[in-house]
Amino acid sequence: MTAARMIIVVAVTWVVLAALVLAPSALPASWQYSIYSPASVGLWVLAMLFGPVIAVFLKWNWIRHG
Numbered sequence: 001m002t003a004a005r006m007i008i009v010v011a012v013t014w015v016v017l018a019a020l021v022l023a024p025s026a027l028p029a030s031w032q033y034s035i036y037s038p039a040s041v042g043l044w045v046l047a048m049l050f051g052p053v054i055a056v057f058l059k060w061n062w063i064r065h066g
Helices: 002-026 029-035 038-058 060-065
Strands: none
Touching: 002 029, 002 038, 002 060, 038 060
């Protein structure tokens, strides 16, 4: 059960981060470069790597005990 909850936390974190990177695509085209700049994409990649680790740490009590 612990592994299943951990997988749920990681999957939800990745879905939220993917939605956050896709959300600005509805903005005008003139904003696209500032939103999707190399720096912001790099930060998003770091968030995709370290976000699930932080989410699991924050939700550890729920993962372990329900």
